[in-house]
Amino acid sequence: MKFVDEAWIDVAAGDGGNGCASFRHEKFREFGGPDGGDGGRGGHVWAEADPNLNTLVDFRYARRHEAQRGEHGRGSDQYGAKGADLVLRMPVGTIIRDADSGELLGELLAPGQRLLLAKGGDGGLGNLHFKSSTNRAPRQRTLGKPGERRRLHLELKVLADVGLLGMPNAGKSTLIAAVSNARPKIADYPFTTLHPNLGVVRVGPQQSFVIADVPGLIEGAAEGAGLGHQFLRHLQRTRLLLHLVDVAPFDESVDPVAQARAIVAELKKYDPQLAAKPRWLVLNKLDMVPADEREARVRDVVRRLRFKGPVYAVSALTREGLEPLMRDIHQWLAAQRQAEAPAPVDPRFDAARAGTDTPAPAGPAADDPRFRP
Structure with missing residues (x-):
């Protein structure tokens, strides 16, 4: 397999679904009121450290990665489903930076570690959130917010002793x-x-x-x-x-x-x-x-x-x-x-700070106020 230790990719989180403006239509309920649901949140884009990978070759050719958008709200108080998150698996030791600003977003240093690359947009509000005693038939709704979009620079530094x-x-x-x-x-x-x-x-x-x-x-x-x-x-x-x-x-x-x-x-x-x-x-x-x-x-x-x-x-x-x-x-x-390695902490001090019911130690230390729960 070709060894690749540097790549540039574009990631796009999912947009939030739009809120719905709807009114209840049921038999014998002439003024059913608003029942428009909220839109779902867009999917996030995550990076996850995978110990089975040792190269960034997968991102050399697949450079565009988009998460699923959230569903729109519907009538009958139905909220839209949130978009599925997108998880990009990368080798342990990958450094992720914003390619435009140079900001360091984080490093994947342990297997299974996750890092949020792009946040999904929030879903819009349906008209049921705008009802009040003076506004019984609101027609307002809000649109879903767009998800974050970023161009990222991936750099791999292998972890070795x-x-x-x-x-x-x-x-x-x-x-x-x-x-x-x-x-x-x-x-x-x-x-x-x-x-x-x-x-x-x-x-x-x-x-x-x-x-x-x-x-x-x-x-x-x-x-x-x-x-x-x-x-x-x-x-x-x-x-x-x-x-x-x-x-x-x-x-x-x-x-x-x-x-x-x-x-x-x-x-x-x-x-x-x-x-x-x-x-x-x-x-x-x-x-x-x-x-x-x-x-x-x-x-x-x-x-x-x-x-x-x-x-x-x-x-x-x-x-x-x-x-x-x-x-x-x-x-x-x-x-x-x-x-x-950090120095070990005496559990008696931990009990005193936490205010637990751990009994104070017997002997001369029992009169020390530091060990009293």
Whole structure:
């Protein structure tokens, strides 16, 4: 399936039905009075996050989406039915903006989350609402209000815990295929990866995290060179970046340290906040280096880069060093989530604030006025 992470669509909520001006006509009731019903509300347009979707390709070709209008009111006190709501299913991680004003309408960050895109118009009032002691035969009614219409810009940023960085052919696709259930295309030429790939890494029972692989970056990517600049947005939601460096390039004239510095420079040009994310250095293709030269090669790259963070030497092809790397990533992510979790609240304070009938705790705290219901 073609990967599409940006689309423009037009949405239109349903118009409200018109109110009815009618009078009761029944046998033996000469002055039955007004009986015109109200019009129904127009249907809303909703966006719903669907975890089974991973692209916006459905909105690339179907760009006009309209909800059903409300029915008109009828006589005999019959109200018009409201129009059916329209639900647009989008991938988790979609950002929705008003294309004309640039206003951020919201983000779909959790499966099943809903966001109102356009509100349906209210139905008009029938003439039964206008009767009074001085106006017993009202002929007034109101028309239904039009539904909202908007032009929207949809942008998809995949939700992943870890993002892979590196030059083309650094071994990113091989690594994600080795540690997760992702099966990206792998070949011996640059730009094999043409769109982001997501994989779930399982390190134990009910212990996993999501890793994302984006197309390789080259120098000038922030200005539009290559493919990676189109997908750098997908790394903005990650918590951790793994910077893969090929320590055994086919061309001996290529300097891995210069390539690594070029990647960092492109990140800073594209988004300083993205460049400031925690970044670990992963020296890949260790199997291509003679065993007696590996340690010296690793020390030389780290020394020249002046890298202060965690460093791992691995081989994605033979899976050497991947298990401790994945285990350390999981532990780091767990620590980050724990640090961001809100502090637990003492239920005794909750009972005191809510004024419930929960008995005050026994012991010395029983005399504390904070714990009295």
